[in-house]
Amino acid sequence: xxxxxxxxxxxxxxxxxxxxxxxxxxxxxxxxxxxxxxxxxxxxxxxxxxxxxxxxxxxxxxxxxxxxxxxxxxxxxxxxxxxxxxxxxxxxxxxxxxxxxxxxxxxxxxxxxxxxxxxxxxxxxxxxxxxxxxxxxxxxxxxxxxxxxxxxxxxxxxxxxxxxxxxxxxxxxxxxxxxxxxxxxxx
Amino acid sequence: xxxxxxxxxxxxxxxxxxxxxxxxxxxxxxxxxxxxxxxxxxxxxxxxxxxxxxxxxxxxxxxxxxxxxxxxxxxxxxxxxxxxxxxxxxxxxxxxxxxxxxxxxxxxxxxxxxxxxxxxxxxxxxxxxxxxxxxxxxxxxxxxxxxxxxxxxxxxxxxxxxxxxxxxxxxxxxxxxxxxxxxxxxxxxxxxxxxxxxxxx
Numbered sequence: 001x002x003x004x005x006x007x008x009x010x011x012x013x014x015x016x017x018x019x020x021x022x023x024x025x026x027x028x029x030x031x032x033x034x035x036x037x038x039x040x041x042x043x044x045x046x047x048x049x050x051x052x053x054x055x056x057x058x059x060x061x062x063x064x065x066x067x068x069x070x071x072x073x074x075x076x077x078x079x080x081x082x083x084x085x086x087x088x089x090x091x092x093x094x095x096x097x098x099x100x101x102x103x104x105x106x107x108x109x110x111x112x113x114x115x116x117x118x119x120x121x122x123x124x125x126x127x128x129x130x131x132x133x134x135x136x137x138x139x140x141x142x143x144x145x146x147x148x149x150x151x152x153x154x155x156x157x158x159x160x161x162x163x164x165x166x167x168x169x170x171x172x173x174x175x176x177x178x179x180x181x182x183x184x185x186x187x
Numbered sequence: 188x189x190x191x192x193x194x195x196x197x198x199x200x201x202x203x204x205x206x207x208x209x210x211x212x213x214x215x216x217x218x219x220x221x222x223x224x225x226x227x228x229x230x231x232x233x234x235x236x237x238x239x240x241x242x243x244x245x246x247x248x249x250x251x252x253x254x255x256x257x258x259x260x261x262x263x264x265x266x267x268x269x270x271x272x273x274x275x276x277x278x279x280x281x282x283x284x285x286x287x288x289x290x291x292x293x294x295x296x297x298x299x300x301x302x303x304x305x306x307x308x309x310x311x312x313x314x315x316x317x318x319x320x321x322x323x324x325x326x327x328x329x330x331x332x333x334x335x336x337x338x339x340x341x342x343x344x345x346x347x348x349x350x351x352x353x354x355x356x357x358x359x360x361x362x363x364x365x366x367x368x369x370x371x372x373x374x375x376x377x378x379x380x381x382x383x384x385x386x387x388x
Contacts, residue, residue, distance in 0.1 A: 014261065019253065028244055035242035044242055049251070053252065056259055057259045115231050117230070117235075118231075126238070126240070129235055144236075148233060149236070169203075176197060179236070180232055
């Protein structure tokens with residue numbers, strides 16, 4: 001974190017190599033995030049480039065009291081929201097439950113069925129998870145990817161989205177159960 | 188014993204449960220085959236999700252962004268525009284006047300009389316502060332005079348002592364003093380560096 005602040009300070013003084021170092025530090029998590037959102041490598045690389053250029057242009061408004069990675073993911077998330085809006089893709093607000101009739105609290109998967117870990121080989125299971133991710137509403141997909149692909153903490157996700165930690169935990173829980181149900185459906 | 192809720196189960200798999208709740212989940216899982224199966228199912232699902240293959244990033248990715256930085260205006264530390272300072276000053280002044288008006292209304296005093304009273308109090312305060320500063324400056328002047336006298340007396344003693352010591356001993360003393368000073372600087376620098384490293388960790 002301390003190193004990030006130093007690289008930001010150097011970039012603001014005109015050191016472009018410092019910004020290249022920032023890109024090297026965060027290129028993999030950002031490409032993974034964008035890639036899981038759009039599911040296409042070339043598009044993910046193009047979008048990630050645009051995100052880093054936006055980060056560079058906005059670096060003057062970054063405040064060192066915030067974690068740099070959180071600020072970076074916030075810019076990436078806004079970029080993706082703009083993309084979905086332009087594409088007019090259906091999005092589900094995080095403020096609305098995806099299934100109002102389902103409280104999502106009770107154990108629901110048929111207990112007679114063997115665990116997904118026993119039913120599928122790991123490779124097949126990953127393929128099914130990728131296909132299920134594609135069918136998840138973007139707002140829930142984003143939280144699922146942040147938590148289980150990028151490994152962000154609930155606190156970081158709450159800060160990025162400007163939501164209470166409890167709300168984020170609840171939405172991640174819903175995303176996981178939606179995903180788990182989608183695994184049962186034919187791809 | 189009632190079965191686990193899915194939220195509880197995910198919190199357990201997330202490592203997000205306090206130790207007492209974690210022990211309760213584990214004890215229940217030993218006794219309940221149904222919950223044990225669901226835990227195994229969700230664990231396999233989340234482990235597979237957390238190990239999805241990463242997207243391959245070309246080695247030239249960062250340098251190609253660096254090459255495009257010329258096309259983007261260089262970032263600058265954002266400063267507050269002048270109008271925000273003017274607005275802050277204006278709203279502060281308005282709030283001050285409004286507060287005075289409210290006080291005058293409550294106390295029944297004439298606002299101008301109240302301001303004159305306030306001004307009188309402020310002048311008294313400034314007068315007191317100026318007297319204190321002048322007194323402080325006088326003390327500093329006395330201290331500097333004493334320090335100067337002490338310094339010149341010390342120099343006289345050194346000169347007289349130097350006259351009694353032979354030139355080779357004087358040279359040896361001077362060299363020792365330089366070595367001690369240099370060692371002090373080196374030790375101070377090493378300590379500063381070790382503190383810096385500790386801070387970085």
